[in-house]
Amino acid sequence: NDTSMQHRNLNHMTREERFSEAMRRTLYALKVLLPREGWTPVGPEMKYLARAIKEFTFIIHAGVFIPCIMSYGTNEQIAKWFPLAADFRIIGTYAQTELGHGSFLRGLETIATYDRANQEFIINCPKITAMKWWPGDMGKSANHVLLMAELVIDGKKYGMHGFMVQIRDLTTHEPLPGVTVGDIGAKLSFESVDNGFLYLQNVRIPRENLLSKLSEVHPDGTYIKKGNQRLMYGSMVRVRVNLIAHEIVMPLAKACTIAVRYSAVRRQGLINPSKEEVPVLDYVAQQHKLLPQVATVFMAHFAAKQLVKMHHDYSLEVEKGNTSQLPELHALSAGMKACLSEQGAAGAEIVRRACGGHGYSCGSGLPFIVNRMLATCTYEGENTVMQLQCARYLIKCADQAKKDKLTGSVWYLSDFSNMSCTAQTFGDLQEPSVLVKLHERRAKCAVQHAGKKMQNMVKNGTPAHDAWNMMATLLINAARAHIMQYVVGTSVTYISELSCSASLKKILTQLCALYALHNINSNCGDFVKFGCLTSAQCDLAQEAEFNLLKQLRPDAVGIVDSFDFTDDILQSCLGAYDGNVYERLFEWAKQAPMNKTEVHQDSYQYLQPYLHEGRDVLEGRGRNSKL
């Protein structure tokens, strides 16, 4: 209710206005509204911020830069930089991606050369492709970067390391010598974020600015490795784990709120010719578009909670020096981020499209959500690359399953029990335990199928790396199948253990079954090909899904209301709580900058001569044309 937090109409603002307004609002929230004893901007309040503010900035500063200081800094370095960053007295970003490389980190070209005589690192982008490109908050806001660069000592390369580099003057905010920095220009979304470029030419930093939790360089240039070097990738794991809730579950919930509420209000066409026009939500086709996406919100939320818990437990183990869970966590976080962002972005577009013409209007609030969710498929690990990382781990586990009993998320790869489905009715296929088993079996077969194909190719003389490349599509499918079984399995467990009313548990169980059945019906080729379902059982699976749509239809609006987004955060004429869609759309359009004058003088000057000729003809003073 604080008017300083209210959003002006984003669509009627320029990009620079939105950038400035987001900074004002974010700092107001973080420096005035939220701080209390012991508060830091990376704690639970960030969840509130992501929920309460449609456009805020310093996402990378708070969501990546500060956590990296904790992950990669020594206690002294944390004590120096964390308080400054947490208090916004320095603004940072995570500068890893370059103009020439983003996915293949071993290809990054920015170099940090140790200068023993001066006990400094000389940071250099040797060519244009080495320039840092994309990091959020970097173009105009950040005055520091956590720079990921190749460490070089006496000509020897030591791989990617993290360096604290100041890029702007703390008084004037001007770029420092050797620093060329700016905004990379208009993007598909994130208008309020200054994703930037950074060209560093012989910038010198003290030896102490190498973040040295995992490795350090002594004054004489001796390199000391102190921990599992894969922990250098740890920041990306943490962001992948955390972004699912912020950037996938929450935006999809907003999109579903808008689309379901609008579909309950929008009357269009007849089902029974003798009755009146129906709300489009009564069309089964519309339910089939919207309700599985509503179910996805819940299932992704439950699975993400489990992943966050796993990451938390793993982090405690790492503090004790035990990194044994890292491969499993990397594979799961990479796969979950890729598959849920793919589903979420596709789902947001499906529900946008289900709102007809008004879904194409920015006044619906849907294009903002759809465009922003598209980025989740690329940042923090491009989805294909992440799915292949997940598949790499699955193939290794499938080999190991032949001799060992596996545990963790891949346990089903060593489950050789009879998993055939005995479902005789569509009710049997709504059973959570049946749906879990079906997904486990499909995943196990998909992983084994991809592995066998590659093994046969290698047996026939194909080099392993070529077999891997040629089977990439099967490997990606195996990763998707693995994540689907994880999401369904963890959701069923989560709901069964949830202490809530029977009526709520019934709805959640129905939503879980809907999610699983929608996934089966969207991938029934796999389920038949791997012998999980007969063709007749596939028919039952479709009947089971349609039956759930019918059961959930009466509660659809109540379910999305439970997401409890304010009208201010939805910024939607279609999804406002009062349902006054048409009055809101008209009011919104009238406020458009295009309508600040009745006649648009700049364009009228081009039209005027021709309109006056038309006037003369119609008033009998001019000659009509020969057309």
Ligand SMILES: CCCCCCCCCCCC(=O)SCCNC(=O)CCNC(=O)[C@H](O)C(C)(C)COP(=O)(O)OP(=O)(O)OC[C@H]1O[C@@H](n2cnc3c(N)ncnc32)[C@H](O)[C@@H]1OP(=O)(O)O
């Ligand atoms: C906050 C909320 C709001 C958040 C809001 C968010 C806003 C936007 C934030 C965006 C910020 C960014 O985009 S920051 C930039 C993000 N960039 C990325 O994610 C880059 C993606 N690329 C990579 O991570 C890497 O290049 C790989 C993993 C693809 C390849 O690395 P590589 O070194 O070549 O490794 P590779 O040969 O494939 O594998 C070698 C071994 O390392 C293991 N390995 C690879 N990666 C990892 C890892 N992360 N952790 C552990 N282990 C790993 C492999 O499993 C393998 O083990 P074994 O099989 O040998 O045992």
Ligand SMILES: Cc1cc2nc3c(=O)[nH]c(=O)nc-3n(C[C@H](O)[C@H](O)[C@H](O)COP(=O)(O)OP(=O)(O)OC[C@H]3O[C@@H](n4cnc5c(N)ncnc54)[C@H](O)[C@@H]3O)c2cc1C
């Ligand atoms: C909104 C946004 C915010 C970002 N914020 C940051 C940030 O704060 N900090 C930061 O460092 N970076 C940031 N990034 C950059 C982001 O991390 C990279 O864009 C991402 O890692 C992908 O790398 P790339 O763009 O170089 O694509 P590339 O790696 O060049 O990939 C291009 C395409 O090639 C294909 N491909 C690539 N590798 C493989 C493979 N091994 N197998 C099969 N296909 C492959 C894929 O189809 C891929 O889409 C951001 C990006 C966006 C869009």
